[in-house]
Amino acid sequence: MKIIKSLYVFGILMIAGLFSSCLSELNQYPTVETTSTKVYSTVDGYKSVLAKLYASLAIAGQEKGDGDTDLGGKTSSGYLRILFNLQEIPTDEVVYTWPGGDALTNIQNMSWNSTDEWVSAMYYRIYYTVALCNEFLRNATDEKISKFTDSEIADLKIYRAEARFLRALVYSHAIDLFGNVPFVSEEDPVGAFFPPQYSRTQMFDYVESELKDIEEILPLPLQNEYGRVSRAAAWFLLAKLYLNAEVYTGTARYTDCLTYCNKLTSAGYTLEGTYKNLFNADNNLRTNEIIYPIALDGQHTTTWGGTTYLVSGAIVGSMVATDYGVQSGWGSFRTLKEFVGQFADPTGTTDKRASFYTDGQTLDVDDVTDETQGYAIVKYTNKTSTGANGSNLADGLADTDYPMMRLADVYLMYAEAVLRGGSGGTKSQAKSYVNLLRERAYGNESGNIEESDLTLKFILAERARELYWECTRRTDLIRFGEFTGSSYIWQWKGGVKDGTSVNDKYNIYPIPAADLAANPNLKQNTDY
Template sequence: MKKINQLYTGFALAMMLLMSSCVKDLDQQPYVQETSASVYAKAENYKRVMAKVYASLAVGGQEKGDGNADLSGRAANAYLRIYFNLQELPTDEAVYTWGGGDALNPLQFITWNTTDEWSAAMYYRILYTVGLCNEFLRNATDEKISKFTPAEVAEIQAQRNDVRFIRAVAWSHALDLFGIPPFVTETDPVGAFFPRQIKRPDLFSYVESELKEVAAALPSRTQAEAGRASKGAAFALLAKLYLNAEVYTGTGKYSECVAAANEVIAQGYTLEDTYSKLFNADNDKRTNEIIFAIQQDGMNTTSWGGTTYLVCGPIVGSMNATERGVQSGWSSIRTTPQFVSLFTDVTGTTDRRARFHTDGQSLDINDVTLQTDGYGLTKFTNKTDAGGNGSNYAEGLVDTDFPMLRLADVYLMYAEAVLRGGTGGTATEALGYVNQIRTRAYAGSNAGNISQGDLNLNFILAERGRELFWECTRRTDLIRFGRFTGNTYLWQWKGGVKAGTTVNPRYNVFPIPAADRAANPNLEQNKDY
């Protein structure tokens, strides 16, 4: 069993303790409902609550397959499924078959409005995770934990750093997706009040400060408990924050991005030899490259909205589900011809990252509702290294972790930051990092290596697509390069038109949900919504 599930299997208990004491029948002794004070009376419960904080990124509820959901409506889906939909469906990397019935056409056509169900679901998911983190931190001050033994105090202090990191992940997503969310920390009051709204540059500064502090406190990659955040994770997220600083604040921080990337690299990560092993049922073993993952386990940490979505959803047309380690597919997600064109050979014979299913599939998407329109992608699988299925083949729930941060991304961030004028790195090192990625992609051959003259920003954007597709980076990347809205870059069905059409710049951020604005008079709307 994956080590992280020693944490995750306690999350349901933690929430039962926090929310209520449950009975199955009336033939029970009288009970008193648990409160926050009683839960945090025991040092061991802190780790259980921390487990729920981690699990808030992985599952949508308290029971198997997201049962007993944390939230209602579309927000009942797991964090990752919603995040994937917002980061990938509006881009050239994905189209969705059931957009009408699943209310996803506004996302994939970039026509959403202030009442969009999925962007609101992400908004509430983010704030839910932030709320869990704040509650933990509110009860983990030095004063409140002083009653425990020195060893217990030290452990809870370490757990605080984990929780602050997860909160920084959530706030970084709010910064990127919504820009100006309501802002609450552990110092705000408990109970009903109207949270204040934070400006985008101020939220950037807050996340930056949090990550710098936890990066100094978190353990190294070799000292961190399996599945928990490490120093490398904080610096990798900080590098991503700096790479997008110009979008968020109007001021570039490319030298800072290089410095943060160097800190990650200094931790001793190395590229996995085989690209496909980063996305299979045994990818929890890839700690050499995967810096931080949303962990899944088909028996213990189960969701229809995590990587189960990324394994089953793309099984379309004649694709064989059993070859992907599951019993059936959902015929949901394919890709566009513009994304396919990033590869010169779609068979994967040269660049092994070209993982397309073409049998019976047309390249063009004439009808988004036809699962045979558009090539399929076979990146995520529930197969083990040995070729077996994941632990819960019978129920169709997968073991594959989602690599949220990994070394190849850090190498590409380093290279891009240097190209954009960042100091502290060299063009020679940038080229070396990129060619390490391409050598792996070409199965150890240097046939795909590029020269210094080939390394430019256009190449970086294309290489990020080839290396990181469906890892929830594409929307952010296209915005940073000025190609998400407007008409500089068109792909099929951008703007709801087959040939693609220009898109209003307001769609570079999602709106604050109309319902939340109606409930909170402190909230203003993003520009032009």
């Protein structure tokens, strides 16, 4: 099985404060299937709850197809689907077919506000996972795990570090997407409590300190169970934070970025030989390159979000769904000509990363609601590397894991940090790393570059070619100053067919109005 065992066993538990208040005062247990006291009586119980923390990024409920949803509204779409929508749809990489029908008009047009359903969904999914992690950590203190054997305590300390990592990961998304946000940890009281608002810099400092504190507790790279994190994931997240530190805090940290890139390039990872194998139904075999995936499985993580969304949603026009290992195409999204233009040859004959479906599709998009306008992208499939279907073709649910962290991104972070003046790397080594990616893409050395070709403009384009639809594009464009404003215009930017300049306030999303009303400690982000 690709995912951690017993992924949903204790899914009904662990939201902060579930079994507190009057029930504890009466010294009685609630009449549910199990209780937190029973769950935390064994190491297996702890592991099952840890699995729920991981699962909060993969699924949105406790039953098939996200049934018995964790939260309401758009949050029922699941963490990954929401993250994809906010990171990709406002950019040149995606145009959505039914923005009005799916409440995505403001996201696509970069005109959202504090009452937007998808903005709120991301915010509450982040804090749902934070709440799960906090409750787990309240029950994993040194005092509470002291009843176990020494070897069990050693395992529990690793579980505890993993929970802290997952909290740091979603907090890093909060930093990137929302800026100044509420801060709550396991040290805070359960129940009526108004979290303070931390500045972006304060949140950055907190996440950095958490990751540094746990990096030596987590298992060595490539040593943990599949789907769980090792210290390599902490190194990757630190490198990513440092790469964006100038945006987040105003202080460049490119030397620190290189420090952690160097740790990762020395950790035993290697590039997968075939690019497409990183995004198919047996990509769980690609642990040589994938540092941390969101593990998904058509039999056990039965969600209409996750990579099922990325496979079925991308099937448009004359594409045949079963060719990609699913039952139906949703006709949800295509791409725009400016992204296609990142490839010198969009046919995929030379650079095989260019996976466009063009039969019956136009390059220009005059009407966003016409799914035959805009090239389709064939990146994620539910076919294995040998051409077999995923395990649940009958229901059309994908086995494909989502590669949240992989070595290729490390190579590109290294190159960018060198170009931006970081110490601890060389332009020669950066060129070598980039050429490794291009040799895989081209199948030979015909696409290799020279040091003189290695510019920041080239790196942004290469990140698009290598990492498209991996939830990096919005963040990358912001770091390069091309998301808002007029320095880079693409079709339908700002809701205008030929594109238009967009106000800089859209570099971050607003705090949801409902949370502002509920918490007197919160202030809205600038200009909203």
